[in-house]
Amino acid sequence: MEPVVLPAGLQVFERGWLSSNNVLIKGRERCALIDSGYCTHAPQTLALVQANLQGRSLDVLLNTHLHSDHCGGNATLQAVYPALQTLIPPGHAHFVRDWDPVALTYVPTGQSCPQFHFEGTLEPGTEIRLGDALWQIHAAPGHDTHSVILFEPLSRLLVSADALWERGFGVVFPELDGEGAFDEVANTLDIIEALQPLTVIPGHGAPFTGVAQALAVARARLDGFVQSPEKHMQYASKVLLKFKLLEVQQLELQVLVAWAQSTPYFASTFARHFAAVPLAQAVEQLVRDLVRSGAATVQGSVVCNV
Template identity: 50%
Template sequence: MSLPDSMHVLQRGWLSSNNILFIGREQTALVDSGYATHAPQTLQLVAHLLQGRPLDLLLNTHTHSDHVGGNAALQQAHGCRTVIPAAEAPAVRDWNEDALSYRATGQHCPRFRFDATMAAGDTLVLGDMEWQVLGAPGHDPHSLILYCPSQQILISADALWENGFGVIFPELEGEPGFDATRATLEQIAALDVRLVIPGHGAPFSDVAGALQRAFKRLDYLAADPARNAQNGIKVLVKFRLLEKKRIPLTELRQWMHDVPLLATSNRMHLRMEEDALADWTASQLVRAGVARVEQGTLVDC
């Protein structure tokens, strides 16, 4: 699973997306910047690899908070040009936190600027290699992925992981997303890929196996949209727990009540009482072994 010498993958935890750093002869570039909580660490990791060079270019595959949360810090530190998906330009320009999903998901992101946009069909030079920009709706309607034909490398963001893909967020609000996810997976299957760098998790080379698992999971979720809603709610609460480490159950119930996307998804798909939803979510995280309850507090583990 060798990478070109000009390319470095910074694998992060599930609170922050992976960062892909390119050090070319004439330009340095970073794809995605992680979550705001980890911005100081992002700066340190990038600076260590740059060894005194500035970061010239910052690109975002999509504008979810765990992929753009370090943008403002990187811009302040390096003055880097920033490129975002074209469809997100109005929301970022006006800093519309509803359109950008930050208010709906109960997450935060420091305001950042952008200098240019990219869209499906564009080509980029990163690390002295040519990359194709491909549309990848599903997890996010405006998400993009990057493909380098000469190296057979795919930067898949949250469109394909080694075991699945990111939450299909449009479906949580009753908007179509399953068909778009399927089309994106079929597009990836048609590419000649030897190595995938996902938005979360380690790079992997068993692309056929990952696609098989992704299609199977998609079929499972599409057969009953409530399953996607349950998954999405658990993911958003786990994300909050990763950030806070410990959350009193009374605080969790209030937070889930205040987060619009959780309330909407519950109303449309699960129809549980609010306190019951919070208690169910906590129990599911405990059952999965990713949290525990200590004296009325949900604790990350």
């Protein structure tokens, strides 16, 4: 597999799963940041940006999509850099303009995101100069209906957000709303393949080459979900639960159950797909699954992140 070589002036802050990765691109004149992490990590995001900019200003902030783990640092960055130009996918624009935390998924996922503003949109089919290179903007629906991905054709570098990871892709959120989106995931994987990226900077995890293999893994995973949509629902439930644990680190099982009951994606998913099992029991089962896979521990009545 080819080694990962990133262009000069571009840095990836690999952040884990609560916060998405951030990509800092420094040009001769302007500096840009792609995605800003989760709100509880905002001070860390700011510190990483400031340490790397060494006194230069941050001029442009782009969000691939507006899930809480990709734009939770926006408000903090906007406060520190008043001239910052924030660009978001056009499909989200009116939800941000009128600040609709339901449509922006913060309420249905039981997650947080401080309100921010935007100055422009990232129109698919157009190009944008980031650093000293021109990047293509492509629509990438599936994981999120309005997500975009960014491609720099000279170095064949793709910022794939949650449309493609080294081993899979993000939860297909429209499916939790009852809107079929597995076809869109497949189409987006085809679009990525057609771009022929050499290197991918995913929304989570390390940058990677070996894109053909990643696409094969993603397609196999998608096939599994298409064959058994309940597997996707199980996966989505586990991801939401794990995200909550990452956010708060530990909480009483009863509090976790109450959170699940008041979190619409959780409650509606269970009502639709696992109606035979009471929600509290289902949460306990999911916690056991997380413990078995090493993603959580239980101490007495407290569920811990690890």
